[in-house]
């Protein structure tokens with residue numbers, strides 16, 4: 001990664017206001033291009049590295065500026081696609097946004113070389129890390145390598161940067177007790193883990209998969225609905241969460 005100025009990035013879209021993608025109110029920039037190939041992806045149209053709009057950091061920052069007056073705190077989340085697949089651009093974007101007073105979160109699957117991962121996560125104010133499956137991610141994310149993902153995850157323990165872990169609950173795919181126990185162990189490795197979110201899968205993106213000409217056994221297997229009870233049950237099986245509540249570490 002050269003770190004030189006004027007890197008160009010491929011952008012899928014910008015969401016002007018979010019309260020979901022990090023603390024406070026934020027803009028979200030969705031980078032175009034993802035090599036991971038999750039079978040439960042809600043944005044399969046973000047995978048193609050040749051689609052989207054090509055922009056430099058300056059142009060992107062001026063667009064974000066339009067939304068800033070509507071945010072109570074100027075937060076920016078760099079998401080995807082997989083942002084780490086455009087490392088030069090993302091690093092420049094983070095540096096520039098921080099210089100202009102934005103709080104910057106990186107939302108990633110932890111994909112890619114460790115050197116890039118370390119440099120970019122050190123630059124960000126916080127990291128949102130989506131673990132696909134803590135034992136066998138290749139079952140539902142064919143290009144996700146468990147060892148590489150966990151190696152990147154573990155580098156975060158050396159940082160002061162707050163980390164949120166996100167895990168999508170998909171009955172029959174990610175809800176087995178062994179997986180939830182393994183997730184608990186992985187969560188316990190990071191002293192700077194602030195939050196662990198178990199998110200319910202839904203089938204709303206099924207049409208997008210069809211439009212993209214892609215197939216997924218998760219979306220073609222019928223309408224999946226995850227209940228509140230299933231989320232609570234999974235959370236109970238992940239010991240990290242109850243421990244944090246007891247210790248009043250999460251609000």
Ligand code: SF4
Pocket residue numbers: 034035036037038040041042043044046080081082109141
């Ligand atoms: S890493 Fe994210 S964008 Fe990429 S395939 Fe998985 S869910 Fe989709």
